[in-house]
Amino acid sequence: MATVGLSSAGVRAHAGKRPSHFDGENRGAHSQPVNRPFRYRRATAAGDLLIAAAAAGASWALSRENVDVAIALNAIAVGWPLVLTAGSGRPDRLFGVRNTYRDVLQALAGLLSVAAIVSALLSVPLLGPAFLVTAAVLTAGSVVVRLLVRRRLGRLRTMGRATRRTLVVGPAAGVAATLDRFTQDGEHPLSVVAACIEDDGTAPPASIPVVGTIDRGLPGRDDALRDEEMVQAVRLAAQRVRARAVCVTAGSEFAGDRLRALTWMLGDLNIDLVTDLGLSDVAAHRMGLGSMGSSVLLHIKQARPTRLRLLAKVVTDRVLATMILLLISPLLLGIGLAVKLTDSGPAIYRQVRVGRDGLFFTMFKFRTMYVDADLRRAELLDSGDNDGLMFKMREDPRVTRIGRVLRKYSLDELPQLVNVLRGEMSLVGPRPALPEEVAAYDSTARRRLVAIPGMTGLWQVSGRSNLSWNETVRLDLRYVDNWSYGHDLQLLGRTASVVVRSTGAY
Known part of the structure; x- marks a missing residue:
């Protein structure tokens, strides 16, 4: 039996x-025997109450000459945490903070609607400067509270707590x-x-x-x-x-x-x-829960960006690339001169890469190696840190002294802004691949070519050269399958931090 x-x-x-690899009580927190929970729902509620108090004070100071307006604005401020609660503005008790902006913006939309109706019915001039300040304090404050709570929760979980x-x-x-x-x-x-x-x-x-x-x-x-x-x-x-x-x-x-x-x-x-x-590697915005009969169904939405969002990405790429090039043009000239003085070779290194849909293009970089670097590559293959299809070498003898500095802070990548202007690359996207790499791709890796390659991406903010080949492919596919315009903006912000710390650069 x-x-x-x-x-x-x-x-x-x-x-x-x-x-300890799996046990959160031990991972990274040996000095603390008890895995004390982080009451992030309470922290979020307490933050909302503080923001409501600050908004109430600001509204009273700005509208105390009109008692009716002051009372109405204070009532709005006091009711703000309740509106967020009704709109599911609290974090999930298991997975933490989600939808950082959506719930707050929905609460703001409801607040504007109520204010407009009350103003019209009671003839109270609510929609004035005092109301705008109150709404701004409530909205911005609640978003900041959720960002701080989410950041704190992430740090605690990194240490194996919460x-x-x-x-x-x-x-x-x-x-x-x-x-x-x-x-x-x-x-x-x-x-x-x-x-x-x-x-x-x-x-x-x-x-x-x-x-x-x-x-x-x-x-x-x-x-x-x-x-x-x-x-x-x-x-x-x-x-x-x-x-x-x-x-x-x-x-x-x-x-x-x-x-x-x-x-x-x-x-x-x-x-x-x-x-x-x-x-x-399926993002939350692609998942939806539904039901049919008594069954609960999970809908995985297809990764098909609308034309409007793709247009927004292209416009953002071109505008930001133009602005950055104009701002850093003196830096580009200085770097080019320094590279040129290193030896007699050109300042700009041109290399054929594979772009969207397998189309070849010429990628521009500041030269960080000696002019005979490509000819010496074959003799270094056995001594490199090869992983999959990528050749990596921490102490590459072909790299010049100025080249090591440029690589450390990714300054050698700045000429790729020209590729962005030409539409061959994007500010954010998968790592641009070499033709010999693409020739050895399997069907899974080839999906990376669906998107325009980028100057930065998930691979850049997750370890750069420290990543294995499989990890690089997985991160690129996660980006391709879960692309969103907001995620691009987040990656641009995270890239700045990674570059300053020179994480994984060699």
Whole structure:
């Protein structure tokens, strides 16, 4: 008869070594034995109240000569936190702050509508300078509060704090795949402390303790009894490790009514339930939840930017590139002169790269190597830090002294602004590839060519030359599949910080 229960081997593993790689209580926080939660919902609410008090004070100071207007504006300021709460302006208790701007802007739109109606019905001149100041303080203040809370939450999670102790449930292969995706870049709200394995004969991952096993049922076994046994096995495993969340992996037997029963049980214990669908690198704005009949459906929207958004990207590229070139023209002349004085070669290095849809173009850079660098490349292939299709070398003897400085701060990339003006590149996009790299692309890597290559991108702000080939491809595909105009602006801001710190540059 099939059995469902706790694995004694898993218990021993849990009692012995607890890998800090997954356990948020230990990761980066050895001096603090307890993983104290960050009450980000309370922090956001407290911030909204402070902003409301500041707005009320400002509105009273500006409109105290008109008592009716002052009272109305104070009422608006006091009601602002309630409007945000009604509009789901609070962060999710598991994943933290989301939709930093949308909820605040929706609350602002509602505020403007109410103010206009009250002003018309009661003949109170609300829509004046005092109202504009009040609305500006409320809107800007609430956005800043959410940005600060989100930043604080991200830092704590980087240190392994403000996370939820999580039990992973599923077959061994599904658990291993989930753990692999969990350890990739980004925030980590879940701290995986143990696994409950659905035994299919496959060896469980050795990186975390296994505190529960669920054997596969035999034909003819009573389904209702098996469902109850499986749910109880997860309950015992979750209670053993004091889990605050349970993650069901792809390929798990928990589906349909069985998953619903698991939800009820965990709800009674105040334990959160999440499911890993096996998807990777899909942005939140591409996902939508819906229903049909009694089924809950997840809609993955296609990455098809509208013509208007693409036009906005092109216009932004050209305008910013023109402005930057005009502002830094003295710097460009100085760098060009310094490169020229290094040896007798040209200041600008021209190299053929592959652009959108596989079209070749000539990319411009300040020359950072000696003039015979391309001829010497073959003799250095065996001594380089090769990874996949990329040739990298930390101490490349072909790089000049001035070239090392230019590479450290990415100053050698500035002439690519000309490529942006010509429409061959964008300010933000995938890494521009060499023809020999593209010739060896598989079907997955070739999707990078859907977008215009960029001067910066996710690869630039995530490690630059420190990234492996597979990581570079994954980040470029994440950018291509999840592109948005707002994300481009965020990447431009993050690039400045990375360049100043010279992270991953050599």
